Amino acid sequence: MADKKQGQFGEYGETFRTFPATPTVPLHPAxxxxxxxxxxxxxxxxxxxxxxxxxxxxxxxQRPRRDEPVARVEDWMIPGSGLxxxxxxxxxxxxxxxxxxxxxxxxxxxxxxxxxxxxxxCRTLCHRSGSLVVSVDYRRAPEHRFPAALEDCCAAVRWxxxxxxxxxxxxxxxxxxxxxxxxxxxxxxxxxxxxxxxPTLALQVLIYPVTNCAFDTASYHQYASGYGLTRDMMRYFxxxxxxxxxxxxxxxxxxxxxxxxxxxxxxxxxxxxxxVLRDEGEAYAARLAQASVxxxxxxxxxxxxxxxxxxxxxxxxxQGLMEIAESVRTTFAx
Numbered sequence: 035m036a037d038k039k040q041g042q043f044g045e046y047g048e049t050f051r052t053f054p055a056t057p058t059v060p061l062h063p064a065x066x067x068x069x070x071x072x073x074x075x076x077x078x079x080x081x082x083x084x085x086x087x088x089x090x091x092x093x094x095x096q097r098p099r100r101d102e103p104v105a106r107v108e109d110w111m112i113p114g115s116g117l118x119x120x121x122x123x124x125x126x127x128x129x130x131x132x133x134x135x136x137x138x139x140x141x142x143x144x145x146x147x148x149x150x151x152x153x154x155x156c157r158t159l160c161h162r163s164g165s166l167v168v169s170v171d172y173r174r175a176p177e178h179r180f181p182a183a184l185e186d187c188c189a190a191v192r193w194x195x196x197x198x199x200x201x202x203x204x205x206x207x208x209x210x211x212x213x214x215x216x217x218x219x220x221x222x223x224x225x226x227x228x229x230x231x232x233p234t235l236a237l238q239v240l241i242y243p244v245t246n247c248a249f250d251t252a253s254y255h256q257y258a259s260g261y262g263l264t265r266d267m268m269r270y271f272x273x274x275x276x277x278x279x280x281x282x283x284x285x286x287x288x289x290x291x292x293x294x295x296x297x298x299x300x301x302x303x304x305x306x307x308x309x310v311l312r313d314e315g316e317a318y319a320a321r322l323a324q325a326s327v328x329x330x331x332x333x334x335x336x337x338x339x340x341x342x343x344x345x346x347x348x349x350x351x352x353q354g355l356m357e358i359a360e361s362v363r364t365t366f367a368x
Contacts, residue, residue, distance in 0.1 A: 049319065049320075049323045049329055049330060049331060050316070050319070050331045050333070051330070051331070051332045051333070052333045052334070052335050053353055053354075053357075054335060054336075054350075056335065058307065058335065059307075059335045059336050060336070061261070061308055061336060061338065062336035062337065062350065064344070064348040065262075065336070065338055065341070065344070065348065069260075069261070069262060069338075072093070075089055077266070078267060078270045079270050083145070083176065083177075086145075086146070087145075087146055090142070090146045091142075091146055091147070091148060091151050094146075094147075094151040095150060095151060097344065097347070098344075098346035099154040099346055100154055100157070100158050100345050100346045100352075101154065101157065102158045102161040102162070103127055103157075103161055104124050104126060104127055104160045104161055105125045105126060105128075106124075106125050107122060107123070107124055107125075107153075107157075108125075108201075109122055109123075110122070110123055112170075112189065113189070113193065114185075114186055114189045115173070115182070115185070115186070119170060119171065119172065119173075119186045119190055120149065120171040121149075121169060121170050121171060121190060122149045122168075122169045123166065123167070123168050123169075123201050124156050124160035124166065124167040124168075124169070125160070125166055125201075125202060126160050126161060126163075126164050126165065126166065127161070129164055131166075131203070131204075132198065132203055132204040133164070133165055133203055133204060134163075134164075134166065134204055134208070134209070134236075134362075134366035135165065135166045135167075135194050135198060135201075135203040135204065135205075135207065135208050136160075136163065136165045136166070136167050136168070136210070136211055136239075137167075137168045137170060137187075137190060137191050137208070137209070137211070138155075138159070138167055138168065138169045138170065138210075138211050138212060139170055139172065139210070139211070139212035139215075139219040139223075140171075140212070140213065140216045141213040141214030141215050141216045141241075141340070142174075142214065142215060142216075143215050143268070143271030143274070143275070144180075144183055144215045144218075144271060144274065145174055145175050145176065145271055145274050145275070147174075147216070148171065149169050152169060152213070152216075153169070154343070154345070154346070155213070155342060155343060155345075155355070156169045158355050158359070159211070159355065159358060159362070162355065162363075163358075163360075163363045163366075164363055164366075165209075165363070165366065166201060166202060166203045168190065168194055168201070170187055170190040172186035172187050172190075175271075175275040176274040176275075179274075179275060179276065180275050180276050180281050180287050181286055183215075183219060183275075184219055184223070184286055187210075187220075187223050188223055188226050188227075191210060191223055191227070191235075192233060194233075195232070195233035207236060207366045208233060208234065208235055209237040209238065209239065209299075209362060209365065209366075210235055210239070211238070211239035211241065211358065211362075212240070212243070213243075213340075213342060214241070214242055214243065214244060214263075214311070214339065214340070215244055215271065215275075216241075217239075217240040217243025217315075218243050218244040218245065218287075218289065220238050220239065220240055220243070221245065221289040221318065222285075222286045222287070223235075223238075224238045224298050224301075225285060225286065225292060225298065226286065227299075228297050228298055236299060236365050236366065237299055237300050237301070237302065237361065237362060238300070238301045238302075239301070239304075239358055239362065240301060240302070240303045240304070240315065240318070241304045241342055241354075241358070242304060242305050242306050242311050242312070242315055242339055242340075242341075243303070243311070243314075243315050244268075244271075244314070245288065245289050245290040245311075245315060245318040246288045246291065246314045246317075246318075247276070247282035248288075248314075249265055249310075251310075251312075251313035251317075252313055253309060253310055253311070253312040253313040253314075254268075254313070257308050257310050257312075257338075258310065261308040261309065261310075261338045261339070262308075262338045262339050263309065263311070263338070263339035263340065264310070265310055268310060268311075275287070289318060290314060290318050290321065294325065295322050295324075295325040296325040296326065296327070297325075298322065298325070298327050300327065300328040300329065300365070301322050301329040302329075302331075302332075302357070302358065302361045303315055303316070303318065303319040303322075303329065303330070303332075304331075304332055304334060304357070304358070305331065305333045305334070306334050306338055306339055307333060307334065307335045307336065307337060307338075308336075308338040308339075309337075310339070311339060312333065315331075316333065319331035330361070332354075334350055334351075334353075334354055335350075336348075336350055337350055337351065337354070342354045342358075
């Protein structure tokens with residue numbers, strides 16, 4: 035595991051760490067090679083949405099996979115708006131249920147991402163945490179704008195709490211997780227649950243989360259382009275997601291703008307050194323710590339945005355998945 039970050043986060047002490055435990059390191063060679071091999075496409079806002087999805091999701095699906103073993107994978111339809119909310123349930127092997135439940139929300143700027151693009155992450159977390167992982171295929175922007183995705187995610191968590199026995203889960207051991215836009219949704223679900231009477235969450239795992247509709251942090255300037263996710267891409271995602279400009283200030287869209295974070299479930303926050311979202315993710319972890327919420331934040335050096343999808347490619351990415359799985363496992367063991 036990573037050592038604590040030495041002296042770089044001041045008063046927060048052991049809340050913040052880096053992996054590896056050094057101040058800064060170059061971008062990982064495997065990620066450098068991956069970025070160099072990518073063929074630049076037209077700007078996202080210059081493409082029809084279906085073409086953009088084929089391009090971006092195709093890139094995600096071409097990444098090497100770990101294909102870690104699970105007992106079974108089943109597709110479900112959770113009641114929700116319209117025809118319902120598709121979900122995929124990963125059941126761990128080698129253990130008798132009922133299993134703890136980790137509800138996972140995929141990233142992709144609220145615009146991209148599917149059950150397939152994040153399936154390998156879910157398999158790995160299922161296998162290594164011993165938890166049932168429920169991956170939620172929420173409605174995407176721009177066809178369905180804020181708060182549609184959040185409403186689907188909240189409905190999915192409530193359904194898991196109320197119908198846990200149907201999928202072999204334990205409703206008393208429930209957590210949420212998500213990467214990027216999915217981390218934003220996980221944080222917002224935790225806020226909604228606190229304010230609306232549950233369900234009770236044991237943990238929120240926020241993987242390089244979007245926490246604020248602002249583009250003014252140091253990391254937004256340092257890593258605005260050339261590292262995968264760019265500042266212009268984030269502008270496109272926010273423009274696609276929000277129903278109206280005023281929504282940018284709503285805590286359900288920008289959790290960092292919530293007036294009070296007290297009473298939220300414990301959190302694990304992962305950030306990446308070379309990521310425009312790094313500083314807002316760490317700022318949210320700091321706000322949680324200030325509100326006396328148990329939180330641990332690890333900045334993964336060498337890594338860029340999206341690194342947990344590279345667990346089959348480089349060791350620090352696998353370390354990130356292992357940190358998540360260990361945190362989930364130990365939380366539910368308590």
